[in-house]
Amino acid sequence: MKTAVIKFPGTTCEVDVYKALLEAKVDAEIVRYKDFDPDKYEAVVLPGGFSFGDYLRAGSIAASTETMKKVKEMASAGKIVIGICNGFQILVESGLLEGALLPNLNLRFISKWVYLKVVRNDTVLTKGLDKTIIKMPIAHAEGRFYLDDIEKAKRLAVLLYSDELGNVNEKVNPNGSLLNIASIANEEGNVIGMMPHPERASFKLTSPTGDTDGLLLFRGLSK
Amino acid sequence: MKITLSSYEMEVVRNKLGREPNEAEWMTIDALWSEHCSYKSSKTFLKSLPSEGENVVMGIEDWQDAGAIDVGDGWAIVLKVESHNHPSAIDPFNGAATGVGGIIRDIISKGARPIALLDMIRVGNLSLSRNRWLLKNIISGIGFYGNSIGVPVIGGELEFDDTYNDNPLVDVAAVGVVKKDKIVPSVIKEPGLKIVLVGLTGLDGLGGASFASRKLSGEDEIGAVQIADPFAGKIVLDVTLEVADKVEAIKDLGGGGLVVGITEMANGFGAVVDLDKVPLRVKDLTPEEILISETQERMIFAVKEEKVEEVCKAFEYYEYPCAVIGEFVKEPFIKFYYNGKEFVNLPSELLLSPPRFVWNVKKKVKSYGSKPEVGLEESVKAIVSNLISKEWAYSQFDYEVGTSTVLKPGEADAGLIALPNGKLLAIKGDANPDLCNEDAYECGKAIVAEAYRNLASVGAIGIGLVDHLQFGDPRKPEVYNDFIEAIRGIAEASKFFSIPIVGGKVSFYNENKNGIPIKPTPLVVMAGLVKDKYLRNKVDETYVTLIGFTRDEMRGSLFTKIFGSYGEVPKTRLNEDYLSSQLVIEAINDQSIIFAKDINRGGLIASLFSILVKGMGVEINLSRIPSDSEDWIAKLFSENSGRFIVLTSEPETLSKKAKGIHVSVIGRVTNNQNILKIDDKEINLEKQISNYYNYLYEVIS
Numbered sequence: 001m002k003t004a005v006i007k008f009p010g011t012t013c014e015v016d017v018y019k020a021l022l023e024a025k026v027d028a029e030i031v032r033y034k035d036f037d038p039d040k041y042e043a044v045v046l047p048g049g050f051s052f053g054d055y056l057r058a059g060s061i062a063a064s065t066e067t068m069k070k071v072k073e074m075a076s077a078g079k080i081v082i083g084i085c086n087g088f089q090i091l092v093e094s095g096l097l098e099g100a101l102l103p104n105l106n107l108r109f110i111s112k113w114v115y116l117k118v119v120r121n122d123t124v125l126t127k128g129l130d131k132t133i134i135k136m137p138i139a140h141a142e143g144r145f146y147l148d149d150i151e152k153a154k155r156l157a158v159l160l161y162s163d164e165l166g167n168v169n170e171k172v173n174p175n176g177s178l179l180n181i182a183s184i185a186n187e188e189g190n191v192i193g194m195m196p197h198p199e200r201a202s203f204k205l206t207s208p209t210g211d212t213d214g215l216l217l218f219r220g221l222s223k
Numbered sequence: 224m225k226i227t228l229s230s231y232e233m234e235v236v237r238n239k240l241g242r243e244p245n246e247a248e249w250m251t252i253d254a255l256w257s258e259h260c261s262y263k264s265s266k267t268f269l270k271s272l273p274s275e276g277e278n279v280v281m282g283i284e285d286w287q288d289a290g291a292i293d294v295g296d297g298w299a300i301v302l303k304v305e306s307h308n309h310p311s312a313i314d315p316f317n318g319a320a321t322g323v324g325g326i327i328r329d330i331i332s333k334g335a336r337p338i339a340l341l342d343m344i345r346v347g348n349l350s351l352s353r354n355r356w357l358l359k360n361i362i363s364g365i366g367f368y369g370n371s372i373g374v375p376v377i378g379g380e381l382e383f384d385d386t387y388n389d390n391p392l393v394d395v396a397a398v399g400v401v402k403k404d405k406i407v408p409s410v411i412k413e414p415g416l417k418i419v420l421v422g423l424t425g426l427d428g429l430g431g432a433s434f435a436s437r438k439l440s441g442e443d444e445i446g447a448v449q450i451a452d453p454f455a456g457k458i459v460l461d462v463t464l465e466v467a468d469k470v471e472a473i474k475d476l477g478g479g480g481l482v483v484g485i486t487e488m489a490n491g492f493g494a495v496v497d498l499d500k501v502p503l504r505v506k507d508l509t510p511e512e513i514l515i516s517e518t519q520e521r522m523i524f525a526v527k528e529e530k531v532e533e534v535c536k537a538f539e540y541y542e543y544p545c546a547v548i549g550e551f552v553k554e555p556f557i558k559f560y561y562n563g564k565e566f567v568n569l570p571s572e573l574l575l576s577p578p579r580f581v582w583n584v585k586k587k588v589k590s591y592g593s594k595p596e597v598g599l600e601e602s603v604k605a606i607v608s609n610l611i612s613k614e615w616a617y618s619q620f621d622y623e624v625g626t627s628t629v630l631k632p633g634e635a636d637a638g639l640i641a642l643p644n645g646k647l648l649a650i651k652g653d654a655n656p657d658l659c660n661e662d663a664y665e666c667g668k669a670i671v672a673e674a675y676r677n678l679a680s681v682g683a684i685g686i687g688l689v690d691h692l693q694f695g696d697p698r699k700p701e702v703y704n705d706f707i708e709a710i711r712g713i714a715e716a717s718k719f720f721s722i723p724i725v726g727g728k729v730s731f732y733n734e735n736k737n738g739i740p741i742k743p744t745p746l747v748v749m750a751g752l753v754k755d756k757y758l759r760n761k762v763d764e765t766y767v768t769l770i771g772f773t774r775d776e777m778r779g780s781l782f783t784k785i786f787g788s789y790g791e792v793p794k795t796r797l798n799e800d801y802l803s804s805q806l807v808i809e810a811i812n813d814q815s816i817i818f819a820k821d822i823n824r825g826g827l828i829a830s831l832f833s834i835l836v837k838g839m840g841v842e843i844n845l846s847r848i849p850s851d852s853e854d855w856i857a858k859l860f861s862e863n864s865g866r867f868i869v870l871t872s873e874p875e876t877l878s879k880k881a882k883g884i885h886v887s888v889i890g891r892v893t894n895n896q897n898i899l900k901i902d903d904k905e906i907n908l909e910k911q912i913s914n915y916y917n918y919l920y921e922v923i924s
Contacts, residue, residue, distance in 0.1 A: 009541050010454050012373025016626045034540070048624075050371040053454025109366050109619045139370070139621040200623045205641060208631065208759075 001080065001221050003028040003043040006036060006071075008062050012049035013199060017084065020202035021045070024218035033062075038070040043080035043124075043221055046071070046087030048139075048197060058101065058142045059089030068094045080124050080221065081191045085140055088183075088193030097184060097193045098156065099147035105176030109141040113208065114174060116182055116196060117162040123189045125217040126158060133166045134159075134213035136201035138174060138182070143195040145177040145184070159183035159194060226253045232578060239573050247511050247559070247567050254479035254515055255486055256577035258731055264580045264697040265729040268710045276723035278686055280403055281333075289329050289399075290725025291406055292687040294752060296644035299406065301335040301399040304652070304689045304748045306730050310449065311364075311393040315357045319364035319393050320451035324519050326397045327372060328475035331460055332522070334407035334467035335399030338625060339640050340369050342379040342395050343652045343746060344616075347388030349922050354383075357391050359923055364451070365395070366619040371453035372460055375628050376620035378638035380652055381613050386742045389735040394691055396652055396748040400643055407467050409474045410490035411525045414553040416471055418485065418496060419531060421462075421538050421545045422455065422521030424513055425504035455520035458541045463522055466534045472525040482514045482567075484523050485549075486557050486574045493571055496549035498561045510561035525551060584707060585700035589661065591778065591788040599855065600906050603899065605785050606825050606860060607832045607911045615919035635760055636677040636820060639753070647753035649683035655824075656742035658779035658862075661792050663705040663743050666779070667712020668795035672864045674749035675720055676821035679804035680867065682758050682811040683751035685720060690727040690747045695740020697731045705743040712795075713747060719797045722749065758811045760818045761870075762837045767890040768874045770803045770881070771866030773827070775852035781825045782860035799865030802884040807867050810877055818870035826860035828899075830868040834892055835899060835908055836915050842900035843890030859901070 003026050007014040014030050021028035028045075038044070051062035062068065068090065075081045075096055083091040091097040104110055118132050147153040161180040162168045173180045175195075183194030198214030201207055226249055228236075236252055237243060244252065258264060274282040280291040280299045289303035307322030323340065330337045342365050347354040369376050374397070427450045463473065476484045481501070485494050498513050508516070526534055535545035557574060559567040597605075617632035629647060630639035637651040653674045659666035675685050690713055695702040717724050733741045777783050777790035810816045820830045827848070831841045848858045865884070870892060871877060878886045893900075897909040 010371070010457050012371075012457070012621075012624055016624065019626065032540075049373060050454065050457070053371065053452075053457075055454065108363070109370060109621070111618050111621050111623065137623045139623060197623065200626055203626055206623075206626055206629055208634075 001026065001042040001223065002040065003045060003221055004031045004036060004041040005029065005045045005047055006031055006033055006067060008033045008051040010050045010052050011047055013047035013084065016199040017045055017047040020199035020214060021218055021221065023202050024215045024222055026218060026221040033065060033067045036067050036070055038074045044071055044074055046083040046090050048085030048087060051086055051090060057093065059086055059093040062090045063093035072096060075191050078190055083193040084197060085195055088195055089142060091191065091193045096191050097186060099145055099184065101142050102144040102146055103142050104144055110174055111137065111139040112174065113137045114196065115162050115164050116159040117166045117168060119160055120158040120185065123158055123185045123192050124220040125192055127220060129216060131213065131216060133162060134216065135211060136196045136198055136214055138196050140195055143177065144175045145181040147178060153178055153181060156184040157181045158185050158192060159196065227257060228253050232256060235578055245566065247514060248569055250511055250515055251482045251567055251569060252574065254483050255574045257479065259478045260483050261577045262729060263577045264582060264731065266579055267581050268707055269727065271710065272714050272724040272727065273718045274724050276721065279723050279725060281406060282723065282725050289333055290689065291333065292725055293403060294642060294644065294646060297403055298642065298644045299401055299403045300648065300750060301330050301333045301401060302687060302689050302750055303329045303726055304394060304396040304691045305728055306392060306394045306691060306693065308390060308392050308730055308733055311361055311391055312389065315360035316364040317449065317451050319361040320368040321449045321519050322393055322395045323365055323368040324451055324453065324456045325475065325477050326395050327374060327456065327460060328522065330397050330399035331463045332409055332473045332475045333399065333401060334405050334473065335401035336464055337374045337397050337399045338627060339398045339638065339650065340374050340376045340395060341638065341650060341652050341748060342376060343654065344379065345382045345384065345387045345392040345744065347383065347391065348385050349383055351388065354388065355923060361391065361393055362616045362619055368451055368453045368456065370621040372457045373624045375622045375624050376617065377622055377628050377640055378632050378651065380654065381616055384656060384742065386656065390733045390741055392693055392744055394746055396689065398648065398650060398750060405468060407470065407473050409472055410488055411472050411492060411551050414492045414551045416525040416551045417528055417531050417547050418494065418549040418551060419524040419526045419534055419545060420501060420521065420548045421459065421543060423502050423504035423518065423544055424516050424521065425518040426508065426512065426516065427518055449517050449519045452520050458543050459520050459522060462537050462541065462543065466537050469530045469534055470524040470526050474523050476521040476523060478517065480515045480517045486571060488523060488525060489551055489557065489571055491555060491571050491575065493552045493554045493556045494549060495552055495558045496560065498559055500546050500548040502544040502546050510566060514559065582698050582703040583700040584704035586704055587701045594789050595786040597786055599901065599904055603828055603906055604911060606781060606828050607908060608914060609781060610825060610829055610832055610915060611918040612916050615923065629757065630681060630759065636680045637683065639681050639757060647757055648750055649678045649681050649753060650748065650750045651677040652746055652748040653677065654744050654746035656744045657784055659705065659709060659743040659745060661779040663708035664712040665792055665795055667709040667745060668716040668797060669864055670745065670747050671713055671716035672795050672797055672800040673821065673823050674747050675800055676804055676867065678749060678751040679807045680819040680821055682756055682808055683753045684808065685722045685749045685751040687725050688717060688722055688747050688749040690724060690745060691730065693730045693733055693741065693744040693746065695732065695734045699740065702740050709743060709745040713745065716797055720801065754808055754812060756812050756814065758819055762818055762834050762839050762892055763870065764892050764894055765870050765872045766874050766888045767841060767843060767892060768869050768871055768877060769848060769866065769887050769889045770806055770869060770884060771799060772885050773848055773850035773858055773861055773866065774863040775854055775857035775861060776863050777857060777861060780860060780862045782856065793863040795864045799884060802882055803865050803867055806877065806881055806884060807869065809880055810869065815873050815876045816869040816871045820868050822866040822868065823862055826862050828859045831899065835897065836912050838896055840893040840895030840898040841890060842893055845902055847887050847889040849885040849887050
């Protein structure tokens with residue numbers, strides 16, 4: 001799938017995502033936000049960072065750009081839209097995904113490796129995944145997912161914070177997210193947002209255990 | 224505005240100039256002649272630091288923003304250390320954040336991409352609420368800036384001591400990577416270039432260089448602190464690297480603002496600048512304010528006329544202000560115009576050559592007592608209660624961004640990061656204020672040796688270092704004596720290890736509100752390359768092996784800090800550090816060890832504690848510790864250099880390879896969780912281990 005990685009001013013993870021996509025054999029390129037032509041791509045990734053500084057609510061300024069109008073066109077055409085960390089915040093702020101990402105319960109930025117349980121297999125990233133528990137890092141200050149409709153949240157959830165064995169409980173919830181939700185997709189499954197960074201779990205050298213679970217997700221874009 | 228020039232200096236100016244400067248000119252001279260910008264009290268001695276080596280691509284030259292070291296395959300690293308001590312004492316969040324921003328811009332000034340940050344933080348006693356407030360905001364300020372611009376913080380130091388109660392030390396180091404043939408200078412080589420300024424100038428940081436060059440007055444000096452705007456910083460970072468090969472010189476506007484940046488960049492040539500062309504954040508700034516404002520996120524470029532449009536276009540894509548404000552000229556005068564009128568006209572030579580000072584020195588008289596009467600269990604517990612996990616701090620930093628961080632913060636004694644050429648770079652900052660307070664010369668050697676061992680513990684050999692010399696008022700003879708002694712020690716050790724010093728910084732006037740200087744706190748940051756294999760520490764039930772010889776030299780140790788000073792000052796036998804480090808690196812490469820940690824603060828017990836906190840037990844036999852003394856206190860708590868603890872299942876392999884250094888199996892790792900067994904005495908450290916993990920979270924909340 002020809003994939004665009006969007007760089008907004010303040011985006012910090014575009015090169016990391018691009019390198020990880022190449023590692024996963026995805027046909028990808030970095031596109032500056034004003035230069036984005038949606039017709040050229042089948043998928044788009046909004047990487048992490050601090051778009052426009054995030055001095056307002058995270059993701060809110062990027063959400064109102066021309067660029068996001070084009071991303072919305074892609075989403076409604078059934079193309080794949082993925083938001084990672086700040087990208088997830090932008091998708092929520094622009095209404096492409098439901099819910100909100102609130103400040104972490106402890107009110108600070110938190111950077112750590114977490115285990116995630118895969119609970120939905122109908123998205124391009126999780127389809128055909130053998131593993132049900134994967135490991136990758138999070139790094140955010142506003143990642144507490146909230147949605148007032150719990151049943152819906154359950155339906156949309158793709159990844160949940162868990163322990164090594166897949167147990168989902170408050171102890172392993174790093175930010176206070178509803179139902180330990182780390183990632184959701186829309187009902188159709190073509191728009192996916194996640195707080196964890198798969199690109200940071202895509203290289204053996206920098207993975208503490210040597211596992212590259214991030215690549216397992218990105219591989220879905222290589223078809 | 225305060226002027227810090229002495230009456231003697233003002234007389235020198237009048238004599239050289241043959242007239243009375245106007246107010247704007249006094250401010251210009253004050254900024255350029257400030258200790259912060261001119262190094263007038265330190266330069267005579269700084270010049271003795273060994274700065275040359277085969278691998279040095281760019282060493283300490285006047286006015287260059289950072290040094291560069293060859294790392295092979297056409298690549299170089301750029302290394303820099305800076306502090307933001309005085310601003311952080313007043314506004315810890317912005318002070319620390321702008322410290323990060325400033326050092327990042329020093330790195331990009333060389334055309335290098337910043338790939339890692341280290342922060343070394345020292346604040347006062349956490350029982351005081353003001354110090355907790357300082358710590359909390361310093362850490363969140365560093366996170367705010369570093370995270371926003373996407374440069375990982377991969378390691379650092381965090382220390383508490385009463386000496387920093389009014390004057391915290393916030394040191395930040397940065398590493399960048401650049402192709403050797405693409406390094407951009409900070410000074411011009413020819414006149415006739417346009418001066419291009421990017422970024423808006425505001426009212427913050429007025430007279431910051433001068434502010435940093437005197438002690439904190441206790442008055443409201445918030446106007447001298449700069450405000451951090453990391454979003455602008457990120458644009459400056461991205462676009463500066465984009466245009467780096469289209470410009471002749473790059474300089475970050477830091478201490479002293481526009482007037483210092485332009486004078487330093489002119490490097491003896493002249494400049495004509497029209498202040499009306501400076502893009503302003505707020506209207507109606509006076510020309511004097513524009514001159515010395517230290518608003519962050521501004522850079523100046525020396526650009527050939529035909530390239531100006533291309534350079535500014537790149538910034539304008541992100542709606543970032545870019546303006547031509549003047550020109551570098553042959554005539555060696557720095558001239559500023561406002562409203563068409565000349566209001567500063569000073570010779571470059573005058574501005575760049577302030578009188579140098581060599582102050583009087585006097586040796587400190589120290590008194591110390593005799594060996595205290597303490598029990599084994601009591602002293603072990605007291606020592607390890609001082610050892611705490613820094614997770615609370617580093618978990619606020621985005622240490623994974625860049626996907627190059629091989630060893631994570633807290634994982635080892637040095638940070639480890641992958642370079643674009645595939646090599647692995649280890650980096651570590653070290654200081655030892657308690658030892659420096661006893662003997663600054665031995666301490667200067669000791670901190671270089673410690674950094675060398677820290678790098679060895681992950682498999683790396685030092686290739687270059689930068690130093691940061693933090694002291695009180697240099698006019699005080701005891702302070703100046705420590706300063707000179709510390710330089711002598713650092714210079715000797717770096718010569719011994721053949722590790723060039725490629726940059727440095729001096730910060731004087733660090734005192735508490737009663738005028739008591741801080742403990743001398745020179746700090747070194749060393750970078751090194753992994754030889755072949757690196758070590759990711761693991762613990763397992765195997766032999767605990769001590770490499771090196773333990774000496775009864777207790778002064779300046781954590782033990783004497785807690786129980787009272789006595790004994791001799793530890794002497795750094797540099798060759799022992801060299802030999803033990805070589806042995807450890809060799810063992811890492813033949814994969815005969817699974818864990819390595821050097822011995823430093825807290826002595827042997829502290830190194831063993833790092834095994835206990837991983838959920839294991841340790842038992843050791845005192846008689847197995849090679850030492851010049853039978854005293855258990857020295858064996859357990861001496862901090863003398865040249866030593867490591869390693870875990871290995873084949874200690875005889877190590878012994879066979881050892882040259883001129885002791886190797887002794889002193890015990891085993893056990894599965895007896897929380898239990899440290901010394902000879903027949905079992906000590907349960909469960910409470911101390913829990914304190915290790917929870918202390919910072921609890922004290923800050």
